[in-house]
Amino acid sequence: MSEQPERPAQPGTETHVAKEVVADVQAALDATFNARGGGAAQDAEAHLRDQLEQRGVLDRLSGAWVEQAAGRIADGEPVVAEPGDA
Numbered sequence: 001m002s003e004q005p006e007r008p009a010q011p012g013t014e015t016h017v018a019k020e021v022v023a024d025v026q027a028a029l030d031a032t033f034n035a036r037g038g039g040a041a042q043d044a045e046a047h048l049r050d051q052l053e054q055r056g057v058l059d060r061l062s063g064a065w066v067e068q069a070a071g072r073i074a075d076g077e078p079v080v081a082e083p084g085d086a
Contacts, residue, residue: 021057021060022081022082022083022085023081024052024055024056024057025052025055025057025060025061025081025085026080026081027051027055028048028051028052028054028055028057029048029051029069029073029078029079029080029081030078031047031051032044032047032048032051032070032073033073033078033079035047036048036073036074037073037074037076037078038074038075038076039074040074041070041071041074043074044070044071044073044074045066045067045070045071045074047070048066048069048070048073049066052066061085065085
């Protein structure tokens with residue numbers, strides 16, 4: 001019998017980040033954008049940190065990422081969570 005070639009990995013599986021984590025990060029980003037979009041950066045960051053903590057994913061993200069995402073939200077830009085973020 002001949003051996004079957006190895007199947008390529010599904011996209012996104014190499015990150016080892018659960019889809020639920022990405023969904024929780026996105027929910028926090030959306031809530032922050034809706035509440036603080038276009039406002040002061042420090043308010044957006046505090047709100048985002050609170051939302052991430054409520055969902056139990058704050059410790060999965062770097063402080064620099066949270067600060068950058070909050071800055072973009074304060075500038076009125078929506079932010080999309082990617083599996084590589086967490």
